[in-house]
Amino acid sequence: MPAPPGPPSATRPAVGDEVRLARAYLSRVAEPPAHALHAFVARVGPVAAAELVRRGEVPAAVDSQTSARRAEVRPERDLELVAEAGGRLVVPEDPEWPAWPFTALDTAAANGLRCGLQPLALWVRGGASLAAVTGRAVAVVGSRAATGYGQHVAEEFGFGLAEAGVAVVSGAAYGIDGSAHRGALTAGGTTVAVLACGVDVAYPSGHRALIERIAVEGLVVSEYPPGHTPARHRFLTRNRLIAALAEGTVVVEAGRRSGAKNTAASTSALGRVLMAVPGPITSVSSSGCHELLRSGEAVPVSSVAEVVESTGRLGVDLVEARRNTEVGPPQGDAMRVFEALGLSSGHSPEAISVESGVELARVRALLPQLELARLAERGDSGWKRSQEASWRGDA
Amino acid sequence: MPAPPGPPSATRPAVGDEVRLARAYLSRVAEPPAHALHAFVARVGPVAAAELVRRGEVPAAVDSQTSARRAEVRPERDLELVAEAGGRLVVPEDPEWPAWPFTALDTAAANGLRCGLQPLALWVRGGASLAAVTGRAVAVVGSRAATGYGQHVAEEFGFGLAEAGVAVVSGAAYGIDGSAHRGALTAGGTTVAVLACGVDVAYPSGHRALIERIAVEGLVVSEYPPGHTPARHRFLTRNRLIAALAEGTVVVEAGRRSGAKNTAASTSALGRVLMAVPGPITSVSSSGCHELLRSGEAVPVSSVAEVVESTGRLGVDLVEARRNTEVGPPQGDAMRVFEALGLSSGHSPEAISVESGVELARVRALLPQLELARLAERGDSGWKRSQEASWRGDA
Known part of the structure; x- marks a missing residue:
């Protein structure tokens, strides 16, 4: 298999050839979106998943998504192409x-x-x-x-x-x-x-x-x-x-x-x-x-x-900050949305929009970002602050 | 002064000629909107207001709005025209x-x-x-x-x-x-x-x-x-x-x-x-x-x-019903807005919109109508149900 050509070295994958080959196989073996196969890959990893699919040693749901093509896929050929x-x-x-x-x-x-x-x-x-x-x-x-x-x-x-x-x-x-x-x-x-x-x-x-x-x-x-x-x-x-x-x-x-x-x-x-x-x-x-x-x-x-x-950018910086554990408060609209979140009871995006004065579409966009930054969480009663949002005392 | 011609007898004014003549005078004597004159008319009535304006026996604010034209207005002539x-x-x-x-x-x-x-x-x-x-x-x-x-x-x-x-x-x-x-x-x-x-x-x-x-x-x-x-x-x-x-x-x-x-x-x-x-x-x-x-x-x-x-119609019927003391609950969107009103604490139109699911512009249009129907009232904290909205028990 030829090494895939491509992007500048800074972003070159450090991933092994077997993973890429396995994913090339998985990419063709089922018609996306293949939820069962996806869950199977998440559970056993791409290399084992590809091998088990090829052998037909998979749960029924995965089998029905992959049995038609499993013997015919040539991932090396696809990577060459x-x-x-x-x-x-x-x-x-x-x-x-x-x-x-x-x-x-x-x-x-x-x-x-x-x-x-x-x-x-x-x-x-x-x-x-x-x-x-x-x-x-x-x-x-x-x-x-x-x-x-x-x-x-x-x-x-x-x-x-x-x-x-x-x-x-x-x-x-x-x-x-x-x-x-x-x-x-x-x-x-x-x-x-x-x-x-x-x-x-x-x-x-x-x-x-x-x-x-x-x-x-x-x-x-x-x-x-x-x-x-x-x-x-x-x-x-x-x-x-x-x-x-x-x-x-x-x-x-x-x-x-x-x-x-x-x-x-x-x-x-x-x-x-x-x-x-x-x-x-x-x-x-x-x-x-x-x-x-x-x-x-x-x-x-x-x-x-x-x-x-x-649109405007926000989420990436926010999550990067979180990942670096140099966590600061969110900025601008995100801060306003965060401030509008309840500590214990949840609120609807509509209510948060009203409270924060940030337009609804933007609130809907920001809430999942705050969730990923572990500043917000979604419960039965709506959106509220996460337990982890303790940095707030520093803000 | 000739009797004004016009609309079908059912809607013919029962108002006296002197009121109409007075209002014709007031209509020309000041450039609208004339707040001081308007308040003066509300206080003393149109006939007395016209007479006092003509004589110049009015508060200073009214005088400054009316002194330029007060001697020259010929309301009989305007009604003829x-x-x-x-x-x-x-x-x-x-x-x-x-x-x-x-x-x-x-x-x-x-x-x-x-x-x-x-x-x-x-x-x-x-x-x-x-x-x-x-x-x-x-x-x-x-x-x-x-x-x-x-x-x-x-x-x-x-x-x-x-x-x-x-x-x-x-x-x-x-x-x-x-x-x-x-x-x-x-x-x-x-x-x-x-x-x-x-x-x-x-x-x-x-x-x-x-x-x-x-x-x-x-x-x-x-x-x-x-x-x-x-x-x-x-x-x-x-x-x-x-x-x-x-x-x-x-x-x-x-x-x-x-x-x-x-x-x-x-x-x-x-x-x-x-x-x-x-x-x-x-x-x-x-x-x-x-x-x-x-x-x-x-x-x-x-x-x-x-x-x-x-748009859709609502308010007139609602107020008519109230006037007839045959008061029933409001219908459709108005009912939903009314239901969203607090009994004691007030809410913003935005919050009422969220609660009722009725779009904000419509909520803004309906609240004053509910107010006039004495079903809602506006306080320092926002809109809430009026004391009088007691028919609700029948709904």
Whole structure:
């Protein structure tokens, strides 16, 4: 097996080849999201899990997810294929694994949400570190059947976010996705295309050149092994990764039943900031956006500045501080949300929003971050301060 | 003095000529809003107030508001002029006075808000009863410098609301206002033009035919006596009446410094439902609307059905029931808001919104109505149930 080429040495995986090979095997043997397999890997580790799956010595639930493909998977071949395409397999054991953004997927999975579950591995093309890029990223998504207005806005947002140092995440589809990617590339910034097929497959074919350019200047990412073709359910499965890899998602244009509504739902479920761009009410291409605004699920954004204002970074610093045991109080909105938490009785995000004066979408985004920083916890009665939040006496 | 012509006998004023003559005098003698004069009238009554103003035997604050014009006002002549224009003077003592919608102006004035204070009288052209028309009315306002998109939407909303039996209130200006009026007229519905000049003055002059048609098929209303010309401050003063006469205001298009933003501010301050129509973010004519949406001051509306859903009638029935001492529990959203009120401690509208699940703008609109129905009261700590809300045991 050739060593996967890739990112700068600082972020090079220190993980052994057997782990990568095992995860390459696991990545293809079951169709994601495979909850039983995921739990099995968590229990026995990836190397043992791959071996036991191959032998068929697994619990029934895992067997039913893996029996169809278990004898045919050639992980060495997949790793060769991705290397030929200039890519690599990134595994959770790698430093560049986006562990922080993906924690929300675990929480969602624990809550039984459809958008839950981390990938078992990610196939990646592009020189940058996945974790570094997604440390400050916003998703820009929308209809394939976009209007000239929508495409213009997507390109402007892509350009402006990239200029502001924010990576632009999208799905490489026709319409809004493509415009967002192109805007970011025009600005010389970073853009991430998350595919519903192998990273060596150009889909849609009309975007072959665009995807190749993103693979050079940004990142092309997929949960699916090389050669995998897209399918309807894979777009839905893929959408949760777009939502998870970004601090927030901007829906530029969406009809009432657009796939972008699915990404929007994942964004909210993962506690990320959901934004929607207003458009003419006479345009069916904006009707999904207006629905999201009217329901209060999304906040309206009319400019890149408003997108940056609505997202903003916080969680990473907070958790880093916690990890270093140099724990200080959270800052800004996070501090206000933390202050609004009860010591003993729990409160709803709505009540915390009212108490803190921080907008609801932001509260929903911050609470899981405070939870991961072990400053907040969720109980039957709602959110309250964690037992551990003792540093507060120093604040 | 000729008897004012006008509305059906059922709503004909039973008020004496001397009261009407006095209010005609008071209507012209001071530039509204004249707080001192208003308080003086409330204290001594309109007839005595007019006589004392004419003689100059008034407190200094009233004198400074009335001394310039007190000797020159000819109320008989004004009543003749309005009659010649097919109109009448409507006074608070008349059954057709919109007493219920105007209570919010008193509350605002008591709170020192600029948009407060009822008019001393209203000059009206048109056959319908002012109170009946404004019992179910929505204001549709926006920029004079409207785009084709904005004019299209205003006309559609005017048409649809009129078709739904809702009177369309606006300011007869070029752009959005004119389109909203025209839409309502096309539907054969009722529309109300609130002017910043006399009801016999065609302003803007290009809307002469439109205003004349509204005077026949709907109502033309003004706080200013016949012949008064418009002035910048009069538009601002007028805007509070547009907001007060409607259950809610829809801003169709507005630049960041549009006069429609002023009507929007009055709408919120009066506890009415503020709505804004999304538009292209590339259009400066929609930027004021998007500002109102992003701040959360306005709810987005994309259709007439959404406008009706966001407003809906409630208060009148509720208060009527109370007046008849046949008091039953409030219905629907009002019931939910009422149920969320504390018995002893007060709550903020935000907290009540969270508790009841009724959206904040609607809670803000319902609380003053519950107050007037003597079901709720406002204290230092917020809103709570009134002592009188004893019927609840029957519910």
